[in-house]
Amino acid sequence: MTPIAATVREYLMGLQARIVGTIAQKDGGMFVSDAWEKGPTEQLQGHGITQILENGAVFERAGCGFSHVRGPKLPPSATQHRPELAGAPFEAMGVSLVFHPRNPYVPTAHMNVRMIVATPANGDPVAWFGGGMDLTPYYGFTEDAVHFHATCREALQPFGAELYPRFKTWCDDYFCLKHRNEQRGVGGVFFDDFSELGFDGSFAMLRSVGDAFLPAYMPVVERREHMVYGERERAHQLYRRGRYVEFNLVWDRGTHFGLQSGGRTESILLSMPPLVSWSYQHQAEPGTPEHALTHEFLVRRDWLT
Amino acid sequence: MTPIAATVREYLMGLQARIVGTIAQKDGGMFVSDAWEKGPTEQLQGHGITQILENGAVFERAGCGFSHVRGPKLPPSATQHRPELAGAPFEAMGVSLVFHPRNPYVPTAHMNVRMIVATPANGDPVAWFGGGMDLTPYYGFTEDAVHFHATCREALQPFGAELYPRFKTWCDDYFCLKHRNEQRGVGGVFFDDFSELGFDGSFAMLRSVGDAFLPAYMPVVERREHMVYGERERAHQLYRRGRYVEFNLVWDRGTHFGLQSGGRTESILLSMPPLVSWSYQHQAEPGTPEHALTHEFLVRRDWLT
Numbered sequence: 001m002t003p004i005a006a007t008v009r010e011y012l013m014g015l016q017a018r019i020v021g022t023i024a025q026k027d028g029g030m031f032v033s034d035a036w037e038k039g040p041t042e043q044l045q046g047h048g049i050t051q052i053l054e055n056g057a058v059f060e061r062a063g064c065g066f067s068h069v070r071g072p073k074l075p076p077s078a079t080q081h082r083p084e085l086a087g088a089p090f091e092a093m094g095v096s097l098v099f100h101p102r103n104p105y106v107p108t109a110h111m112n113v114r115m116i117v118a119t120p121a122n123g124d125p126v127a128w129f130g131g132g133m134d135l136t137p138y139y140g141f142t143e144d145a146v147h148f149h150a151t152c153r154e155a156l157q158p159f160g161a162e163l164y165p166r167f168k169t170w171c172d173d174y175f176c177l178k179h180r181n182e183q184r185g186v187g188g189v190f191f192d193d194f195s196e197l198g199f200d201g202s203f204a205m206l207r208s209v210g211d212a213f214l215p216a217y218m219p220v221v222e223r224r225e226h227m228v229y230g231e232r233e234r235a236h237q238l239y240r241r242g243r244y245v246e247f248n249l250v251w252d253r254g255t256h257f258g259l260q261s262g263g264r265t266e267s268i269l270l271s272m273p274p275l276v277s278w279s280y281q282h283q284a285e286p287g288t289p290e291h292a293l294t295h296e297f298l299v300r301r302d303w304l305t
Numbered sequence: 306m307t308p309i310a311a312t313v314r315e316y317l318m319g320l321q322a323r324i325v326g327t328i329a330q331k332d333g334g335m336f337v338s339d340a341w342e343k344g345p346t347e348q349l350q351g352h353g354i355t356q357i358l359e360n361g362a363v364f365e366r367a368g369c370g371f372s373h374v375r376g377p378k379l380p381p382s383a384t385q386h387r388p389e390l391a392g393a394p395f396e397a398m399g400v401s402l403v404f405h406p407r408n409p410y411v412p413t414a415h416m417n418v419r420m421i422v423a424t425p426a427n428g429d430p431v432a433w434f435g436g437g438m439d440l441t442p443y444y445g446f447t448e449d450a451v452h453f454h455a456t457c458r459e460a461l462q463p464f465g466a467e468l469y470p471r472f473k474t475w476c477d478d479y480f481c482l483k484h485r486n487e488q489r490g491v492g493g494v495f496f497d498d499f500s501e502l503g504f505d506g507s508f509a510m511l512r513s514v515g516d517a518f519l520p521a522y523m524p525v526v527e528r529r530e531h532m533v534y535g536e537r538e539r540a541h542q543l544y545r546r547g548r549y550v551e552f553n554l555v556w557d558r559g560t561h562f563g564l565q566s567g568g569r570t571e572s573i574l575l576s577m578p579p580l581v582s583w584s585y586q587h588q589a590e591p592g593t594p595e596h597a598l599t600h601e602f603l604v605r606r607d608w609l610t
Contacts, residue, residue, distance in 0.1 A: 249554035272583035
């Protein structure tokens with residue numbers, strides 16, 4: 001392991017532990033922790049720790065995974081902006097999470113922070129970072145979206161005022177269900193191939209994003225978790241969760257590529273909701289909160305002005 | 306419309322009507338019939354009739370769609386074996402169905418029959434056919450798989466004894482969840498780019514396959530629909546339905562391509578089950594029928610020997 005990789009790994013494993021600890025405390029339920037290894041094959045060897053809480057009081061399914069893989073040849077798809085590194089030995093590591101709450105008033109959250117380091121034959125290691133977080137409500141609350149975005153902006157502020165608007169737009173572009181002409185949620189921030197602040201600056205930015213997840217999400221959970229709901233809200237939540245499945249299996253590059261290229265299925269599919277419904281041409285009545293969700297929240301909007 | 310297209314269209318619409326009529330009678334519930342149009346755009350214009358029964362007594366979700374689209378330029382992906390026709394004006398039409406029963410002992414069924422006709426600038430129209438049917442049980446019964454396959458073989462027999470084994474293998478190759486190393490179900494038959502019997506012979510074969518669907522499936526439905534089940538079987542069914550979603554959204558070329566290229570989302574997603582669950586590392590105990598399903602039924606097997 002390069003010294004760079006050891007440093008980042010330590011941060012990522014600590015982040016996973018902190019997040020899982022906070023969620024377990026909030027929920028009262030237990031995470032199962034599953035250490036896995038994959039390979040070695042000619043293409044890849046890796047290991048990880050998958051932690052998951054199922055059927056909790058607050059979270060119906062909450063998965064948080066750390067993974068660290070190594071391979072002799074960086075796939076071209078991993079280096080769109082650095083074609084000269086394709087084929088170099090590499091390491092990739094990251095923490096990824098998706099939390100599906102039980103109460104339909106509590107939004108689903110996703111966060112991911114990752115680093116890739118490639119070591120070309122005649123040169124020093126090159127590292128770059130990617131990740132972000134986004135929020136997917138089933139019932140829209142402006143103050144939740146504003147809080148989430150404000151926390152993201154604050155986390156990025158020390159690294160340049162232009163980062164938040166740039167990463168916010170990137171997130172909107174990415175988390176879009178093109179076959180529905182719908183955004184997955186109210187967005188957040190997303191970035192990839194990031195190294196423009198040098199290793200120290202870029203890694204500091206990654207940490208700032210990772211550290212911001214709990215402050216961005218937990219106040220929203222606490223504000224909504226005791227709201228009373230019934231069958232109508234539950235049915236709406238199950239239906240909307242279908243969109244999460246559609247996005248992840250059809251559009252999400254990580255999921256799609258991971259499944260098609262022999263990644264660890266059960267860890268990749270941590271993001272799947274616990275219970276989901278589909279029905280034909282389901283449409284909410286104008287004037288209802290279910291209608292407001294798609295028309296006022298799942299659209300590109302500037303939440304901070 | 307070419308005379309060829311008019312003939313095939315008449316057959317397909319009749320087939321849809323017969324199948325929907327039989328299913329509605331069996332269920333006692335009502336299909337909603339939804340006529341839609343798409344375009345015209347520069348790439349495509351089309352229309353169709355989507356018929357769907359939701360929340361029925363026997364079928365929890367049963368969708369059967371007819372569609373007919375026309376375009377000025379055949380996409381290269383539609384003509385893997387006929388590169389010389391790429392770019393020619395074309396028509397495509399088909400009937401596609403997926404039936405998700407309520408009782409976990411009744412298998413899910415899928416059937417599709419379709420034709421593409423291309424008319425190159427200096428030549429006569431060229432038509433080819435594709436389709437097939439396959440069965441996805443939640444509890445395995447050898448006699449059901451044997452009956453389904455025997456009916457498929459019988460339908461193909463008049464057109465050559467080699468067709469059934471060829472199309473059976475094609476089906477196994479296609480309906481495979483590579484990320485799980487699991488077959489989607491017990492298979493059936495599948496074919497594409499088929500014109501080797503000339504138009505008349507190939508179309509006769511298509512009709513024979515389409516006509517065989519009800520005789521292949523309905524006896525299985527009738528044998529299983531009154532079997533008593535409880536929470537355990539229901540939970541198993543919901544979990545296994547997740548595999549259906551994974552296959553269709555990740556691997557099925559028609560679904561994936563349709564969603565990514567601007568097809569009609571709600572018609573494409575007729576195949577989605579009504580209610581689905583995911584859970585981490587779910588594994589059945591050896592010795593149970595749930596374990597037998599994956600180990601004895603969702604594997605490549607010759608059902609007719």
